[in-house]
Amino acid sequence: MARHLITSAIPYINGVKHLGNLVGSQLPADLYARYLRGRGHEVLFLCATDEHGTPAELAAAKAGEPVADYCARMHGVQADLAQGFRLSFDHFGRSSSDQNRHLTQHLAVKLHEAGLIEERTERQVYSVADGRFLPDRYIEGTCPNCGYEKARGDQCENCTKQLDPTDLINPRSAISGSTELEVRETKHLYLLQSTLRDRLAAWIDEQADWPVLTTSIAKKWLFDGDGLQDRGITRDLDWGIPVQFEGAPWSGMEGKVFYVWFDAPIEYIACAAEWAAAQGKPDADWERWWRTGRGAADVRYTQFMGKDNVPFHTLSFPATLIGSGEDWKLVDYIKSFNYLNYDGGQFSTSQGRGVFMDDALELLPADYWRWWLLSRAPENQDSEFTWESFQGGVNKDLADVLGNFVSRVTKFCRSRFGEAVPEGGAWGDRERQLIADLSAGLARYEAAMESIAIRRAAQELRALWVLGNEYLQEAAPWAAYKEDPDRAAAIIRLALNLIAVYAELSAPFIPDAADTLRAAMKSKTGWPADMHAALRALPPGHAFTVPEMLFRKITDEERDAWQARFAGGRG
């Protein structure tokens, strides 16, 4: 038994996330957490909402709410959806928590003490009408390169040229449209990441087993051009963690907050503290997950995220932890994902294109989505959601292969022997062969899960389901029953037990269906470490019930209607 700390990239607060966001971090993290728990490991699985930054302020303003209220409300919305998808977080925290404020300020002080913080004065665009400094991308204007009129201050989306806000012709605020812009001086704290470059590079080099996607992005940032750049870790915003606080080793930072990418990863730690507080546990209980000197030395820490998050998790956050000089646990494995596209294009929050988490649950239960998304997780390249593929995957894998297996076995038993595991008969060669095949398949499934090869794991799980159908076809209990009811009883006894085994094995992917099966079979057998024993767990006479249809099929009419509904123009 090992100890596993698992974090999912924390979703940003400004709205309901789409299926691409879900499959890129929270869902695979949940799969892994559930698997490890199923294997008896001690797991702490954390996620939170990322609540600071300009977009949160703007979204709140648009909603006509104070930003704190908006965030609290949206946290509730996201927490409900997480629950709806059966994301089994031990705690779903908030980056705006007291714990994160304390910890973020603490780490900033430690970095300062280590000589890794520098104050720099820079010039930023200030919008008088908006009463705020504007991030580059919130300034719009005409591109000096191609004449595109809605170029952003950081880059022109039309000609892809990188820009400086002052390059724009007729610049205006993207928030209010105001052209009353001035360049003002402002002071910010910089994290001197560049001085940690060699240590970070050495640390990345140790990670031989990380996905190429992860290490290649890290190395690009480490070595490209002038190498790793220092990073501004404060911003001129109202909403966030105050930079000026009691005991702060700098001055004149009133009205500024830490940059959200500085405080968001720290929330991984703070979330553990929130978890402990919520459970009424002492600090030592969360510190044993995060402080190597206080028990975390034997923890294996795995992070899940989309590829856009990789630089912050491979470089910025480790720089914060290493630079602090304290004994913080560093990540052991980063599982990063490509993007899920939607039906020939990208998911688009602004255009309402694609399926969002709330939409999805309105259409079908979580398991349907979990299975399709995980079995096609964009591990090696961007992948695509199409309604046809979704319908095909759900109907074939869940309804036909697994659901129908459960149905045919339980209904056959009910009609011939009643709703209890039948007695009589014995296993023969075919049963021994099945057990050998199941054991071999289980080993492959476990290996895939251990290495977080999600598509492969789904494939292997499905293959285990198929073995049940193959066996039933060959053993043909309906034929055996006519001449040798005991033989049929032995077959069905095994098949009923196999359903209980499937419940355990499938639980990480489809937890609700697994619970339905456990309830129907009245089983709580746990992970089938020994297949031979597991298939005898439900003894003759053990009562069960025939479950309701485990998975229904998606009709062509539904598929077409949904495809039309989510093509764009949400709401």
Place this chain on the structure above:
RNA sequence: GGGCCUGUAGCUCAAUUGGUUAGAGCAGAGCGCUCAUAACGCUUUGGUUGGGGGUUCGAGUCCCUCCGGGCCUACCA
């Protein structure tokens, strides 16, 4: 512009890191079964591995080049 990834059967993806005849699932075709959600099982069609060149006893895999797709490029998060 620079960097990275990628192109394999109609579709979605594999291929133990250079090693027999490139494999699965879906879709298609045929057969079987009748317990079951018209489900299941068996068999089967289908590939000049994007094009071209090279290295090698041997290339889907390595190199060059061309063509196509995608991502990142540090002030959105």
